[in-house]
Amino acid sequence: TAPKILWVQENEPEVYRKIRHILLPKDYVRYRLTGEFAVDRADGSGTILFDLQRRDWSPEVLVALGIPLDWLPKTYEGPEVTSRITAEAARLTGLREGTPVCAGGGDQAAQAVGVGAVRPGIVALTLGTSGVVFATTDQAFIEKEGRLHAFCHAIPGRWHLMGVMLSAAGSLRWYHDTFAPDLSYDELIAPAGDVPAGAEGLLFLPYLTGERTPHPDPLARGAFAGLTIRHGMAHMTRAVLEGVAFGLRDSFELMRSAGLTQIEQVRVSGGGARSPIWRQILADVFNVELVTVNTTEGAAYGAALLAGVGVGVWPNVDAACAATVRSTGATHPRGEQVKRYEKIYPLYRQLYPALKELTHQLSGV
Incomplete structure (x- = not known):
């Protein structure tokens, strides 16, 4: 958000001079429903205007960028009630006047709640068009080179690290x-x-649309490496599945280097998680138990759980997840396959630096 605000200042100064309040999209919807300016701390921490340790807006950053504090909404923990539906919004939407509206969370924070990845050691993996590795922490870890996102969680007193792969x-x-x-x-x-x-x-190098983690490089490109006449379509298919798994492992390795030493279980969701073959490859590459759960709409479900905590259905988010999220299957790493992948993963890691200069040149052809 911060770079966008500065872009408006530099490129549309007449618009910038009219600013009175800054809201994220979902929080504008909240404002229209309730008349209140508010943001959850998980989404707020993604603006680059936040102090992660304090879990609130950073005075130092705001002063440095010349952004007035009174432009920004009050911040809330994910389960907190921020406001209530107004009479006008009730008339326009059919919602009941006075219905409480909770702070909520960003999509991945809510997704993690929805699959029960709410304590350190339990990692959420979303295997959709993009791939997201989301690890809950009990302190604000930072990856020094900025290759991981570091945000507040939607859960009070917790944070998270997140790696994003663009083409999973x-x-x-x-x-x-x-x-x-x-x-x-x-x-x-x-x-x-x-x-x-x-x-x-x-x-297979899965950088078909550039990459974010671990290489923030829009000019990164995909590749098959090692093709011979003995390889058929089945080999290429497996290489694609393994390449994505290796790319996701990069996020795990960065998290470990940032201080996250405890990874007990990975809770996987998304369309790619339907394949038992792919789940087994992931478990073997990560060398950790991979679990599916009973929730299929993780982010929406997580938002509902946060709201339930906010209105007193459950005393806290941990209790809400314990009461509603169930494991539906587990895939365990296989010793011999783990050893095999431990030898192959370093070879995969060599692909990007070996091809970087070439792919950058090809992007201009």
Whole structure:
């Protein structure tokens, strides 16, 4: 948010001079429903205007950027009631006047609540078009080079680290649509289960739309490396699944280097999580138990749990998750496969630096 505000100041000064309040999109909806200016601390900490330790706006940053504090809304913890539906909003929407509105959270913070990743050691993995690795912490960890997002959690007194991969299941969708559009995803993936770990020396770099974590590089590009005449479609499919898994592991490694030493379990959701073959590859690459849960709409479900805590259905977020979120299956890492991937992962890590200069040149062709 902060760079956008500065962009408006520099490029649209007439608009900047009219600013009286700054709200995130969902908080503008809150304002229209309740007449109150408010933001949750999870979303607020993503503006670059926050003091993570204090869990509130940073006076130092605001002064440095010339942004008045009174432009910004009051901050609240995720389960707190910020306001109530007004009579006018009730008339326009059909909602009941006086209905409490809670602070809530950003999409990934609410997603983590929705799958029960609410304490240190439990990591949420969203395997959608993009891939998100979300780790709850009990203190404000910082990755010194800025390759991980560090935010307040939607849960009072907790924070989180987050890594984002731009083309996770999106890589598989591209591969399917380009090379095997007539096959179902199950038909495409099944033969990959018979290919040994490492796809007999074939690697896939999943940077099809640039990358964010661990390389914030819009000019990064994807690649198959190691293709030989012995490789068939099943090998290429497995290489895609493994390449995404390696790319997601990069976030885990950065989190460990930032001080997150305890990872007991990964709770996976998203379209890619439906594949048992892919789940097994992920468990083997991460060397950690991978669990699916009973909630399929994680972010919306998490927002509902936060609201339930806010109105007293449960005493706190931990209790809400314990009462509603259940494991539906577990995939455990296999010792021999883990050892195999420990040898292959360093080779994958060499791909980006080896290809960086070339792909940057190709982006201009």
